[in-house]
Amino acid sequence: MRRVEESRLMSPAQGHIVLLAPLTGPVVPLANVPDPVFSGGMFGDGIGIDPLVGKLVAPCDATVTHLARTGHAVTLRTDDGAEILLHIGIDTVELNGKGFAPMIEQGAQVRAGDVLIEFDQDQIACAAPSLVSVVAIANSDAFEVVERAAGGMVVAGETPLLVLRAREGAAADASREASVVVDEARRHVTLAHAGGLHARPAARAREAARGFDARVEVRYDGRKAPVESVVGLLGLGAGEGATIELLGIGRQADAAVEAVARELLREAHGEVEEKPARHSSPAPLVAAASGGAVLAPNTLAGVCAAPGVAVGKLVRWDDADLDPPEQASGTSAAESRLLDKALATVDAELNTTVRDASQRGAVGEAGIFTVHRVLLEDPTLIDAARDLISLSKSAGFAWRSAIRAQIAVLAKLDDALLAERAADLRDIEKRVLRALGYTNSVARTLPDEAVLAAEEFTPSDLSSLDRTRVTAIVMARGGATSHAAIIARQIGIPALVAVGDTLLAIPDGTQVVVDASAGRLEYAPSALDVERARLERTRLADVREANRRVSQQAVTTRDGHAVEIAANIATLDDAKAAVDNGADAVGLLRTELLFIHRQTAPRVDEHRDSYQSIVDALNGRTAIIRTLDVGADKEVDYLTLPPEPNPALGLRGIRLAQVRPDLLDDQLRGLLAVRPIGAVRILLPMVTDAGELIRLRARIDELARESGRTEPIEVGVMIEVPSAALLADQLSQHADFLSIGTNDLTQYTLAMDRCQADLAAQSDGLHPAVLRLVAATVQGAQKHGKWVGVCGALAGDPLAVPLLIGLGITELSVDPVAVPGIKARVRNLDYQLCRQRAQDALALDSAQAVRAVSREVWPLD
Numbered sequence: 001m002r003r004v005e006e007s008r009l010m011s012p013a014q015g016h017i018v019l020l021a022p023l024t025g026p027v028v029p030l031a032n033v034p035d036p037v038f039s040g041g042m043f044g045d046g047i048g049i050d051p052l053v054g055k056l057v058a059p060c061d062a063t064v065t066h067l068a069r070t071g072h073a074v075t076l077r078t079d080d081g082a083e084i085l086l087h088i089g090i091d092t093v094e095l096n097g098k099g100f101a102p103m104i105e106q107g108a109q110v111r112a113g114d115v116l117i118e119f120d121q122d123q124i125a126c127a128a129p130s131l132v133s134v135v136a137i138a139n140s141d142a143f144e145v146v147e148r149a150a151g152g153m154v155v156a157g158e159t160p161l162l163v164l165r166a167r168e169g170a171a172a173d174a175s176r177e178a179s180v181v182v183d184e185a186r187r188h189v190t191l192a193h194a195g196g197l198h199a200r201p202a203a204r205a206r207e208a209a210r211g212f213d214a215r216v217e218v219r220y221d222g223r224k225a226p227v228e229s230v231v232g233l234l235g236l237g238a239g240e241g242a243t244i245e246l247l248g249i250g251r252q253a254d255a256a257v258e259a260v261a262r263e264l265l266r267e268a269h270g271e272v273e274e275k276p277a278r279h280s281s282p283a284p285l286v287a288a289a290s291g292g293a294v295l296a297p298n299t300l301a302g303v304c305a306a307p308g309v310a311v312g313k314l315v316r317w318d319d320a321d322l323d324p325p326e327q328a329s330g331t332s333a334a335e336s337r338l339l340d341k342a343l344a345t346v347d348a349e350l351n352t353t354v355r356d357a358s359q360r361g362a363v364g365e366a367g368i369f370t371v372h373r374v375l376l377e378d379p380t381l382i383d384a385a386r387d388l389i390s391l392s393k394s395a396g397f398a399w400r401s402a403i404r405a406q407i408a409v410l411a412k413l414d415d416a417l418l419a420e421r422a423a424d425l426r427d428i429e430k431r432v433l434r435a436l437g438y439t440n441s442v443a444r445t446l447p448d449e450a451v452l453a454a455e456e457f458t459p460s461d462l463s464s465l466d467r468t469r470v471t472a473i474v475m476a477r478g479g480a481t482s483h484a485a486i487i488a489r490q491i492g493i494p495a496l497v498a499v500g501d502t503l504l505a506i507p508d509g510t511q512v513v514v515d516a517s518a519g520r521l522e523y524a525p526s527a528l529d530v531e532r533a534r535l536e537r538t539r540l541a542d543v544r545e546a547n548r549r550v551s552q553q554a555v556t557t558r559d560g561h562a563v564e565i566a567a568n569i570a571t572l573d574d575a576k577a578a579v580d581n582g583a584d585a586v587g588l589l590r591t592e593l594l595f596i597h598r599q600t601a602p603r604v605d606e607h608r609d610s611y612q613s614i615v616d617a618l619n620g621r622t623a624i625i626r627t628l629d630v631g632a633d634k635e636v637d638y639l640t641l642p643p644e645p646n647p648a649l650g651l652r653g654i655r656l657a658q659v660r661p662d663l664l665d666d667q668l669r670g671l672l673a674v675r676p677i678g679a680v681r682i683l684l685p686m687v688t689d690a691g692e693l694i695r696l697r698a699r700i701d702e703l704a705r706e707s708g709r710t711e712p713i714e715v716g717v718m719i720e721v722p723s724a725a726l727l728a729d730q731l732s733q734h735a736d737f738l739s740i741g742t743n744d745l746t747q748y749t750l751a752m753d754r755c756q757a758d759l760a761a762q763s764d765g766l767h768p769a770v771l772r773l774v775a776a777t778v779q780g781a782q783k784h785g786k787w788v789g790v791c792g793a794l795a796g797d798p799l800a801v802p803l804l805i806g807l808g809i810t811e812l813s814v815d816p817v818a819v820p821g822i823k824a825r826v827r828n829l830d831y832q833l834c835r836q837r838a839q840d841a842l843a844l845d846s847a848q849a850v851r852a853v854s855r856e857v858w859p860l861d
């Protein structure tokens with residue numbers, strides 16, 4: 001190797017490497033080399049020469065680490081570890097060795113000026129697109145070009161062409177690394193399959209190229225994209241019948257190109273499964289009910305989350321644009337981290353979706369979301385977003401701009417199938433923006449009688465609704481006891497959940513009939529169906545009105561057994577609604593919902609003021625106020641809990657006090673300050689055993705003493721974990737009352753996520769196992785003379801009411817609007833019959849059987 005000190009034409013510093021021209025001819029700047037693979041730097045930095053003489057010589061002392069099988073290219077390695085590719089002509093791999101005569105063998109040691117390959121210029125010039133040859137630094141990450149010949153003629157083995165310098169910290173590594181073998185492979189593939197290079201074959205091609213030590217680029221019609229960028233591949237617009245070129249570079253170029261070609265040809269021959277139907281295919285088909293029964297045409301089945309019938313126009317709620325601010329509020333590094341975190345969150349979500357879909361055998365759905373995962377890590381998108389972040393744009397703005405740029409590319413392609421991929425990009429745009437914390441809860445103008453549809457509503461979506469215009473809420477996913485469903489019931493708007501993705505394919509503005517009570521949505525209904533639905537709505541409204549007229553009176557069963565009908569509330573408005581509807585008390589105030597929009601945790605005085613105003617609004621009725629129940633499906637903006645693998649089994653409910661005792665203390669101080677004394681009882685969520693209760697009670701007593709209060713405050717325990725139901729007798733020794741949270745008790749007893757749409761129909765609190773735990777709770781409480789209420793959704797289920805009363809429940813806490821209807825139901829019951837039938841129900845073998853018996857004994861209106 002000729003060291004820098006020996007060079008007379010350039011004057012490089014010590015330790016630099018001089019490469020002499022390996023060919024004689026005029027210099028061509030790399031950017032002008034007529035092949036985008038070289039000019040784009042895919043092989044590394046370097047320079048071109050248009051050779052006038054058919055001899056390639058060594059530019060320095062080196063080892064021949066690779067000689068192309070076809071003799072058109074050679075890779076050398078210097079003692080310092082620089083890897084130099086010498087490539088004669090353009091696309092000359094396709095000459096298959098014709099015109100090339102290698103003079104050395106792989107592994108040979110060569111000295112500067114030694115002839116490496118002789119070649120027949122005329123023959124090659126006739127067969128290849130160009131004779132321009134390239135000297136490229138294959139490990140440009142370790143070595144940089146610090147000087148290059150300015151232009152003009154260079155003479156092989158004499159004129160210094162490039163000066164290299166090891167990049168800081170990279171030289172030692174580079175010299176230790178195994179040699180970079182730069183081979184290339186090219187292949188043309190004609191896309192015979194329908195749709196051409198659309199998302200799925202693109203994702204498969206990407207997968208096929210994985211694991212090879214080679215980079216593969218796909219070229220079509222003057223455009224190119226790395227195979228790992230599905231977005232880039234889609235942007236090529238290579239439709240059915242297009243011939244694309246695959247170009248591989250690297251040690252395993254041949255194998256990588258072959259693998260990609262094989263995958264694309266396999267697709268063409270139909271060896272892969274049928275293209276999955278997109279969830280947004282324009283015409284939803286007849287849906288099958290969850291029980292397998294075929295529904296009427298244009299009808300989708302769902303699970304009732306809030307009863308009622310509605311007619312209206314479908315409005316896609318979660319389709320509005322999210323609008324992140326352009327400028328970053330933090331440093332570029334911080335924004336970059338935010339983006340990484342959001343991408344990881346969405347990837348985890350999609351992973352779960354794919355896994356769930358696969359387990360259900362929903363191959364199409366799994367396929368769609370697998371592609372979404374691939375898009376999420378697409379280098380084209382991520383690089384573009386990072387570039388914008390480095391220009392001080394916010395992570396959200398950068399991500400949205402990167403996606404929009406690709407959507408614009410796809411839109412230009414005039415290919416319906418590829419343009420449809422824009423929907424996938426929009427989907428991941430929104431998911432990531434949501435993961436970054438953006439929501440579209442801003443007020444939107446809704447038509448009258450809007451039926452809002454979304455994949456899933458969050459509690460905050462619903463709490464900001466214009467209730468005067470919304471007639472029903474429908475969700476593709478979700479469960480009947482999710483918090484969004486609870487809010488829908490509180491608002492008194494019919495709600496249907498777990499309808500499935502087909503819901504999202506119904507065009508905006510389509511007229512629909514939602515019969516939430518029957519678990520059905522009919523789209524584009526006939527005039528007759530609309531008429532029927534409106535009549536039913538009127539009839540139900542009349543019944544409600546009749547019930548309301550007597551709802552202020554306390555109720556007993558026909559045979560005189562008293563039952564308190566209380567209300568579940570979350571806000572001051574709900575408290576007023578509870579009074580209007582005749583609730584005897586408040587059986588559950590979900591305080592986490594009271595502060596859901598806050599960015600900071602409420603202070604003691606804020607707690608006190610909120611509860612005081614609610615108590616004042618209740619006009620002498622008592623309120624059971626539950627301490628913060630955050631975690632799992634209940635998130636509040638001011639509290640970011642550390643990610644948990646299993647949030648429903650993690651730090652939720654009262655367990656939060658283990659990590660944030662200050663939050664509970666502040667709340668308890670606020671609660672203890674409410675007047676008059678006796679108006680408020682405390683309810684502790686997610687208690688597991690008596691030890692926990694004893695500790696919490698001691699803390700409450702301590703805080704009461706600190707505040708100077710001498711009167712005791714009643715403390716109750718929610719029974720929503722099976723262990724609490726089983727230990728009800730122990731808990732009742734220390735608690736003043738028990739309140740069964742059937743939403744969670746069902747979830748934890750049946751091991752069914754309360755928000756899991758696929759399980760929504762099975763996750764039924766009338767399951768005999770849940771009823772047995774209710775019975776056990778009552779027995780345990782009765783031993784110590786304590787009363788038991790139910791504040792889960794089951795309390796408001798007309799089919800459950802007689803059974804719960806029969807099992808010994810003396811308080812039912814339901815949504816305010818449901819109070820008149822439940823009171824009317826109780827008035828018509830016979831307590832002795834309820835007792836008998838409830839005992840029988842414990843022996844039945846399914847929730848459906850329990851429902852069937854209840855419906856038969858106590859028919860619904």
Ligand code: PEP
Nearest residue numbers: 720741742743744791792
């Ligand atoms: C329940 O779990 O039944 C309950 C009332 O609490 P939440 O729905 O708020 O979890």
Ligand code: MG
Nearest residue numbers: 720741743744
């Ligand atoms: Mg609960």
